[in-house]
Amino acid sequence: MAEFEPKIIAFVCNWCTYTGADLTGTSRIKHATNVRIIRLPCTGRIDFMLLMKAFARGADGVIVSGCHPNDCHYTSGNFHARRRWILFRSLLNFMGVDARRIIFSWVSAAEGAKWAEVVNTAVKEIRALGPYDEYKNLAPIRASWRTEHAG
Amino acid sequence: MSRIGVFVCHCGENISATVDCAGVAEAMSRVPGVVHSVDYKYMCSDPGQTMIKDAIKEKKLDGVVVSACSPHMHEPTFRRACAEAGLNPYLCEMANIREHCSWVHEKSEATTLKAIDLVHKMVEKVKKNQPLYSIKVPVTKTALVLGGGIAGIQAALDIANAGHKVVMVERSPSIGGHMSQLSETFPTLDCSQCILTPRMVEVAQHPNITLYTYSELESMDGFIGNFKVRIRKKARCVDEKLCTGCGLCTTKCPTKKIPSEFNEGLGMRSAIYVPFPQAVPNKPVIDKTQCTFFLKGKCKVCEKVCPTKAIRYDQEDEIIEVDIGAIVLATGFNVLGAEHFPEYGYGRYRDVIQGLQFERIASASGPTSGAIRRPSDGTEPETIVFIACAGSRDEAKGIPYCSKICCMYTAKHAMLYKHKVHHGKAYVFYMDIRAGGKMYEEFVRRAIEEDDVKYIRGRVSRIYEEDGKLIVKGADTLLGHQAIEIRADMVVLASAAVANDGAEELAQKLHVSYDPYHFFAEAHPKLRPVETNTAGIFLAGACQAPRDIPETVSQASGAASKVAALFSQSELTREPVIAVVNRIAPPLYSTCTGCALCVPACPYQAIEMEEIKNRDGVVVKRAAKINPGLCQGCGTCVALCRVKAIDLQGFSNEQVFAELMAL
DSSP states (O other): OOOOOOOEEEEEETTTHHHHHHHHHHTTOOOOSOEEEEEESOGGGOOHHHHHHHHHTTOSEEEEEEOOTTOOTTSSHHHHHHHHHHHHHHHHHHHTOOGGGEEEEEOOTTOHHHHHHHHHHHHHHHHHHOOOHHHHTHHHHHHHHHHHHOO | OOOEEEEEEOTTTTTTTTSOHHHHHHHHHTSTTEEEEEEESOTTSHHHHHHHHHHHHHTTOSEEEEEESOHHHHHHHHHHHHHHTTSOGGGEEEEEOIIIIITTSOSSHHHHHHHHHHHHHHHHHHHTOOOOOOEEEEOOOEEEEEOOSHHHHHHHHHHHHTTOEEEEEOSSSSSOGGGGGOSEETTTTEEHHHHHHHHHHHHHHOTTEEEEOSEEEEEEEEETTEEEEEEEEOOOSBOTTTOOOOOHHHHHOSOOOEEOTTTTTSSEEOSEEOSSTTOSSOOOEEOTTTOHHHHHSOOOHHHHHOTTOOBOTTOOOEEEEEEESEEEEOOOEEEOOGGGOGGGTBTTBTTEEEHHHHHHHHSTTSTTTTOOOOTTTOOOOSEEEEEEEESTTBGGGTBOSOOSSHHHHHHHHHHHHHHHOTTOEEEEEESOOOOOSTTHHHHHHHHHHTSOOEEEESOEEEEEEETTEEEEEEEEGGGTSEEEEEEESEEEEEEOEEEOTTHHHHHHHHTOOBOTTSOBOOSBTTTBTTBOSSTTEEEOGGGTSOOOHHHHHHHHHHHHHHHHHHHTSSEEEEOOOOEEEOOOSTTTSOSOOOOOTHHHHOTTOOEEEEEEEOTTSOEEEEEEEEOTTTOOOOOHHHHHOSSOOEEETTSOHHHHHHHHHTO
16 A cells, blocks of 8 residues: 555745745755645734644645744744744644644745755654544534534 | 636746646646646746736736746746736736745656646635735835934935935934044044034035934834824023024033033033034033022023023923934944943043043043043053953853954054053053954054054953052963053053943834844845834944944945935835725624734734724724735734734735635
C-alpha cells in the first residue's frame, strides 16, 4: 500500500512566510508536495474559522505561519494571532479537535530553508498521526442527522 | 456566470520542466466559469501580455488568473496589462506555481496536481473578486520639522528651498541645538558657530519657514498628507513683536547666578535671558522658576528698563493648530548624566567634566573665552586625561552600543588642548579607536603623531582627589595590563550619547516606534533609513542613533527629499487593500454591533466609532468606521470582528473561503 499523503493547508502572511516560501523556491530547496499555501496579508487576518473550515474540507493538518514576534509588517498583527491561538488551542481541546494537527510557526522572509523544514516536519508528523478520520467521520453523522430531522 | 481566463506560464523551462503546463491549462478549462485557458512560454513577455489583453477583449473576460511566478514578482505587471485592456486590475490574480511548486518539487504527477490545486484555488478566489479603485488622498504641502538643531535646520531649509511651507518647532528658546555649543568641528577644525549661525539666520528669514521656538508638540492626529498638529507655544513673557533684542533686561536683571544650560553649567545666566549671543530668535525668555517676580511677587526690573515695553508677565501658553502633510523628526540626542559615573567622580569633583563642557571651555564664546582653564580654580591644567567610552559599550551602564562620535571628538579635544597649552600633557584612555569617515583616521593620527597626544589602550577603574590633583587609576592593556596612575589636573569624559529626554513620550504621540534605547526606529535599517513605520513621518539626525554632523546633514537632506517627493504630487494614490465596515440599507444600517473591540486592535488607530443617524437625525446605532487613509490593510480587525461586519478588500472572507473550498 502506498504511503499516506496528508493534505495540509498553510495560512501564511504575505510579508514574511509567503516571501520566505518564495525564497525556498529561489534557493531550489526541495520539499514535500503536500502543502497548499493560502496567502493573507498578515497572521492577524487569520480567522480561526478558516482552520475549522480547512478540516471540514478534509485537511489532515494545518500550518499557520507569519513574521517573528516584533517583525510584523503591521507592527502587531502577529501578536494578535498569537494571543488568539492561545485561546483557540484550549477551545480545540474542548471541541475534541486534535491540536497536534495545527502547526504554528514563525518563518521570516530570509528563512527559505526553515520553511522547507517546517513543511517537511509537518508532513512527517501529520503522516504519523494518519488521516484525520475522526473529523471526516463527522460528516456522515451530520448528514444522517439532517435526514432524520428534515421535514 | 463568471468568464475567467487562465494563463499558464512555462517561464522558459523553469515551470514546464517539472509541471505539465498544458495539462494544467487543460484541467482549468474544465472548471465551471473558465472560458479561456491557455499555456505559453513567457507570459510576462510582450507577446504574452498581448495574449492576455486580446483574450480579455475577445472573450469578454471578467477575471484573470495568471499562473506563473510569485505575485511579489509580477503581480504589478499583469495587473497593469489587465488595466490596459480595460479590466479592473484587482480582477487579476496570480497563482504561484514557480517558487511554491516547480522550483521546490521534482517532476512528478504530484507536482502537476499541486499546480492544478494552486491555480484552481485562485480561479475560485477571482470569481469572488470585486473591482477596486486605488484610493486618492489629498496632500497638505506643509512640513513640520520637530527640532531646531543642525538636522532640523538642514531639513527645513531643503524643504523650504524646494518651494514648500515648513513649520519648525524647537523646545528651547533658540534654534541651533548641540552644534551651536561646539567649539570646533572634526576633522577640519572649522569653527562650529561660524558655519552654523548663518544657516540659523537663513531659517529665521526664509519666507517659507515659520519658526516656533520655546514650543513643543502637544498632539498629533491624522495620517500622511493630512496630519493635524497642535503646538504649545510656551509663554516667553516677552512680546516678540515689540522686543528689539537690545539686551538691556538681561544685563539689569538682579537674578544672575543661574547655571547656564548653553554653557553646560560652567557659566551663569540671568532669570530673563537669551541662551547665547547668536541665538535665533534673539529675543529673551523669562525663566519663571528663577525670576524673583514670579517667585516673590515683586521686582519687575526688566519691565522698568525695557525701552519698548515688551515685557508681559501675564502672557499665557498659546496653542497653535496647523495642518501638516509630512513630519521630520529631528529632536537630537542627549549625553549620559553625572549620576552614572560615581567611579569617575563626575558631579563630585569639579574638574571632572564631560565632553560638551570641554567644548564650551574651548569655545571662543564660552565662559573662559576659549582659554583652557579648570572649572574649580581657573588655573591652566598641566596634565589632562580624556576617557573615551564613558558609558558607551558598557552593558553595566545599559549602553551596549558605540556612541560613534566620541573617538573623533576626544581626538579633537586633545588636539585643541595641545594647540592652546603647548607644554601640557594629554592622555587618552580608549578601548578601540573607531575613526571611520573621510579624513577621520588621518585626523586621529595627527593628534597622536604631530600633537603628541598619549593614547593608552585601557580602561580607567577610578578617579579620586589627592592634594588638589585627580588621581586617575587605569591599566594599559597593550603593556600586559600594567597598572597606570596619572596625576591629572582635569579629566574629560566622553560620555555616551543617549536618546533625548521625552523621546519615548514623543514617539508615542506620533505613533512612531523606537528601539530599546529610545532612539526612534527607522522603517528598514538598510533600505529605508530616513522613514519611520508611520507613513509621512521621517527621521533626521541623532534622534535615530548617535551620529556626527556630516551624517546628520546628509540624512536630513535625505528626509527632506522624501518630503519633497511626497509634496510633488497633489494626491496620494494608495492600494485599495483596506478594511471596510459594511453599511446596509435601513433599518439596520450596518451589521456592526458597536462593541468597539476593533478600535484598540488596530495598529494604526484607523478605526473610530461613528454615530449612524436616521433621516430625522436620531442616532440609530454606533458603528465602527475605518479611515481609508490610515488603514494599511493588515486585516487584524477582520479576524477579530465577532459579527463579521468588517471585511478586507482583496482578501475578503468570501474570497479566502472560496480559495479554501477549492482545495
